[in-house]
Amino acid sequence: MTTGYPLLRSLQISFYNWSVVPTQVSKFIGLDNYIRALGDEQFWTGMVNAAVYLLLTVPATVAIGLFFATLLHARMPARALFRVLFYIPVVTSWVVVSLLFKYLFTTNDGAVNWFLTDFLHLTSESIPWLEQRWTALIAISALGVWKSVGWCLVVFLAALSGVREELYEAAALDGANAWQRFLHVTVPGIRGTLLFVLVLQVIGAFNVFPSVLLMTNGGPAGSTEVPLTYMYKQAFSFLDFGYGSAMSFILAIFIFVISFLQFRFFGEKKEVGS
């Protein structure tokens, strides 16, 4: 009931020119909201931005998370401390860190520009990070990676402890070096978890919201809008709940298909070699 009702209700709303107030007529318009979304340039800009965000964040997050998980899995001093340090970004508030990153990427006095110009001398001009589409997406993605690496790391750590020690010993006896052991023992051993993390990260990338809302609010000129900020604006700023709902269903179907494909291509292969 608790998940079903809101879901069905918003499905219903998506077929209407919905009026917020129940005393006013909500006009049935069939698939008009869906057709409008499919032809809405701004919606597709949002989808492309989400896809770019996905490419910039997901591989990096998974790679960094897996790298440090492997390091921390080995017996090393202050392991617990490092685990906590990596997990801190995960539990911090999106609002606080989004504003923090916004200041880091400030054009004139931001720390990132200072680092690039005055410290590394890579460029003499300050980069207007949040004032153009691609640089803004890089800044937003940097926050995304920083925020989710810890979560990936913890999940990978749990998975790593499930890989049998004997396999490593056997591989070592066969003369495999560290990289080969990682590739042929660790990766197959955590394949299930890897897929799980990948699917959730991809879903998360398409649902990126507070960081964009707070760092650029979709601007300038709608160029950094992502699906959720655009839907939110349609529903809560413009009271166009029908249109917002229709877009959310298009996005949901899209994510469902992507996730399905991921399972299809990466999921069932572990039986093959065994």
Next chain:
Amino acid sequence: MKRTAVLLPAVALAIAMGLSGCDIGGSAAPAADVEQLAPGADVTGSIIFWHGYGEDGAEVKTLTDVVIPAFEKLHPGVTVTPVQIPPGDMHQKLVTAAAAGSLPDIIRADIVTVPELAKLGTLVPLSQAMPDFQDFADTMYPGPLETNRYGDDYWGLPLDTNTKVVIYSEQGLEADGLDAVPATLDELKDAAENSKDGTYAFAEGGAGGWNLLPYIWSNGGDITDPDYTTADGYLNGPKSVEAIQMLVDLYKDGKLPGIILGGTGTGTWDGVPSGEYVSMVDGPWAMPVLQGAHPEVDFKTAPMFSGDGGSIGVVGGEDLVLTSQSENKPLAAEFLRYMLSKDAQLAMGEVGQLSAQSTLADDMSNLQPYYADFLTQLETAKPRPVTPQWAKIDDIFAKQIQLAFQGTISVQDALDEAVAQIDPLLAQG
């Protein structure tokens, strides 16, 4: 098996709901005659008052410790329960409450939300319900009063108002080698083009209507016709284009800071005190904050830069509205009258709330000398188009102007496109 068990009824229901294709809602009884709310009625009971006064400031304290107790003393036995809602959450809160039928009795609403709430049918048409409406209306500055008009009625009365003027400092003028702050748009352009390296004659923190309409109006342009039915020939007219073109040219020459694109950079409240920006256009709330933070700087005000259209500011502020859901409208109306009384207006004036009643201008200036320039500006200040579609229109306006700033399209093309998108919205009313 399990999946189909869930999916089948869901799909069936969706088809039943969706494809049945009937309109829903609108079940309320047809609007009865508007309940008359005569002044001086015998009031009892209690009401709830939503407002967005600054939580930690003196405003809430004055409201709860001075204004409401005084009203309750005048009408023994009645209770007014104020509920503070952070201004950023107000719109969403109002929408949710309107949908759920749980609006309070009386609201201090941002001026731009009044036509939207009126269109939703959630407000009492005060010009019909209050026999003394015109008496109040006559005391108000025209700009703030206009923000309450939707259709043939007025749905609220201005509780407080503000507008923006030029704010600068002597130190800033000196740093940029200027004798005086620019008075006209031409002088502004001149000063901006000749400003020293590292300083700017002025800065704007955004490209929405709140920021840029004063430049368009002062230059003699407009955004729509006076009845908000079309933007064609107004927003894309020569005077509007010229005003935006001037800003775009300055931006491209590096003479207008990039914060106008909503990105990051020195904010105006930091740039003006430091002398990086000679001037900014901002509201009365900036003055106490700036003076408090930078006691060594002498902040001054001047009228909005003038042009062929005069010196025209943009109206801000809040209106008081009564909800049609209220079960105690006589008390809510009586409280509204008290909030507009001289006592309450002066009490709130002491903590920074400018009265929208031109009849109280002298009293207001006596409270705070810096109010004077804002009050003069208010005499001609205009509201952003008073239409339920404003949020969408503002979004289109800002987006097209940002594209022009980025150089993607010309100013004329940007404003033509904006008009093409805005006119269908205005047609919906």
